[in-house]
Amino acid sequence: MWALVTGATSGIGAEFTKLLAKEHYNIILVARDEIRLKKSAEELEQEFGVITEIIVADLSVENEIVLVEKRLLSSNPSLAVGVLINNAGYGLKGRFINHTSAAEVDLLNVLVTAILRLTHAALPNMRNAKSGYIINVGSVAGWLTGSTYSAAKAWVNVFSEYLNADLAKDGITVTSLAPGFTHTEFHQRGGMKMGAVPEFLWEKAAEVAKAGWEGARRGDAVVISGKQYRVIVFIARHLPRKLVRKIQTHRKFT
Numbered sequence: 001m002w003a004l005v006t007g008a009t010s011g012i013g014a015e016f017t018k019l020l021a022k023e024h025y026n027i028i029l030v031a032r033d034e035i036r037l038k039k040s041a042e043e044l045e046q047e048f049g050v051i052t053e054i055i056v057a058d059l060s061v062e063n064e065i066v067l068v069e070k071r072l073l074s075s076n077p078s079l080a081v082g083v084l085i086n087n088a089g090y091g092l093k094g095r096f097i098n099h100t101s102a103a104e105v106d107l108l109n110v111l112v113t114a115i116l117r118l119t120h121a122a123l124p125n126m127r128n129a130k131s132g133y134i135i136n137v138g139s140v141a142g143w144l145t146g147s148t149y150s151a152a153k154a155w156v157n158v159f160s161e162y163l164n165a166d167l168a169k170d171g172i173t174v175t176s177l178a179p180g181f182t183h184t185e186f187h188q189r190g191g192m193k194m195g196a197v198p199e200f201l202w203e204k205a206a207e208v209a210k211a212g213w214e215g216a217r218r219g220d221a222v223v224i225s226g227k228q229y230r231v232i233v234f235i236a237r238h239l240p241r242k243l244v245r246k247i248q249t250h251r252k253f254t
Helices: 011-022 034-048 062-072 101-129 147-166 205-218 227-238 241-249
Strands: 002-006 026-031 052-056 081-086 132-137 172-178 222-224
Touching (some): 002 011, 011 026, 011 081, 011 205, 052 062, 081 101, 101 147, 132 147, 205 222
Parallel strands (some): 026 052, 081 132, 132 172, 172 222
């Protein structure tokens, strides 16, 4: 059985590749950096004895996302993908008004459009097999008010919840995995200064991936990986939205 992971060379995506390889899934790694992809694939093969494939793709680029769709749509039963981890993502530092519209569209292409398209491409083979797992990596930010990133993650949550209910009869589980601040390359790549974030809010990527996979196996629609974030989301859901917006505006780490 095959699993496909986007954003597979670092952070939560890399931890998913290890977790799934340990469970004897062959792994298709998708990311932009070919050198890192080859290194990650080689390490998985050596450590776990699985077969790997790599797809070099920037999911904001049309002809590159098509490459991933084609692999998911393979009509060869021996190549069918039974697990899809839509993990690739990044954030833009600062205010929406200070970004170009092109930069914002690229962000949405990766955070929203790619998830929609790759999920759609994975479903025919999963439906034929009457089984499959799709984990869409969302964020606790989806319950907050942090510009385009939060809006995109809110979409991930609702999209995953809908599909979880709709596809259950087909034997397919769709889960939104919502971590909080996680030790990855995410903030460094975005040029975000995170010194103001208290240590208790940080999660470990391996623990986030483990929580997501266990939740998917249970059939959960949404998994909030950290206990501290389950409390924060509960509060955010019940506070007046005006107050949530005010708190978000005064955050020092964005």
